[in-house]
Amino acid sequence: MAIRAITFDFWCTLFRDAHKEERKQLRIEALHTLTGASATVIEEALATVWQEFSRHHIEEQRTLLPADAVRMTAQELGVTFGEEAFGRLTDLFATAIIEHSPVPIEGALEAVKGAAERVPVGLISDTGVSPGSSLKAVMDRTGFTPHFSALVFSDEIGVSKPRPQMFEAAARSLGVLPQDLLHIGDLEPTDVAGAHAIGAKAALFTADNGKYVETTVADYVFPHWNDFIRRLPEILDHRSG
Numbered sequence: 001m002a003i004r005a006i007t008f009d010f011w012c013t014l015f016r017d018a019h020k021e022e023r024k025q026l027r028i029e030a031l032h033t034l035t036g037a038s039a040t041v042i043e044e045a046l047a048t049v050w051q052e053f054s055r056h057h058i059e060e061q062r063t064l065l066p067a068d069a070v071r072m073t074a075q076e077l078g079v080t081f082g083e084e085a086f087g088r089l090t091d092l093f094a095t096a097i098i099e100h101s102p103v104p105i106e107g108a109l110e111a112v113k114g115a116a117e118r119v120p121v122g123l124i125s126d127t128g129v130s131p132g133s134s135l136k137a138v139m140d141r142t143g144f145t146p147h148f149s150a151l152v153f154s155d156e157i158g159v160s161k162p163r164p165q166m167f168e169a170a171a172r173s174l175g176v177l178p179q180d181l182l183h184i185g186d187l188e189p190t191d192v193a194g195a196h197a198i199g200a201k202a203a204l205f206t207a208d209n210g211k212y213v214e215t216t217v218a219d220y221v222f223p224h225w226n227d228f229i230r231r232l233p234e235i236l237d238h239r240s241g
Helices: 020-035 039-060 066-075 084-099 108-116 132-141 162-174 188-197 225-237
Strands: 003-007 121-125 151-153 181-185 200-203 220-222
Touching: 003 162, 020 039, 020 066, 020 084, 020 188, 020 220, 039 066, 066 084, 084 132, 108 121, 121 132, 121 162, 121 200, 132 151, 151 162, 162 181, 162 188, 181 188, 188 200, 220 225
Parallel strands: 003 121, 003 181, 121 151, 181 200, 200 220
Antiparallel strands: none
16 A cells, blocks of 8 residues: 655654753742742652653553643642642743754754655654643744644644554544554654554654664664655555555
């Protein structure tokens, strides 16, 4: 069956995380101003909250929201925020990534442009404390968004990869069947396994995360976006079954 659309992961595929420490300090300073707690105590509380976010993502395959992060942090610190303070903190937690953003991986924008010239292109991304709306703002600013026909974020869908709903939502928006997709990401348990579970093709991108390169069952492996661009005509012309 022909590949009729291509979807990309966000983290460690199109974007490399950067300025994580600056984002953390922004949140710590805001919490210190509101609570008077020390930076050390706040940092420990945030670490516990991030672990809980990860547990929900891995064990329950669903994404918590920025408001959940603020609520859980308040519980860890033993404080209560008024409605106004809670709202301001929630907005800061959500948008810190816009101020201190990840950076595009070398060749990523060219890869997206090249794919979009041939087939509809979508994004399938899990989110954390930074929601899909903030990731989209980063994509807007770096020139990615105009090339995408579908943006699927786990906080908006209600579940995370490898749940089929993520891939099915992208396929619907792109006007193809789920099995018509080629999904590209860096994680074997979510990107590759999720795509294969709905009958789609999967590619492992290893430039920023080589953890799975020796054990992957992906249909394709791309060490750099140049490899994808070079092989794109061959991949799209491929037929199986």
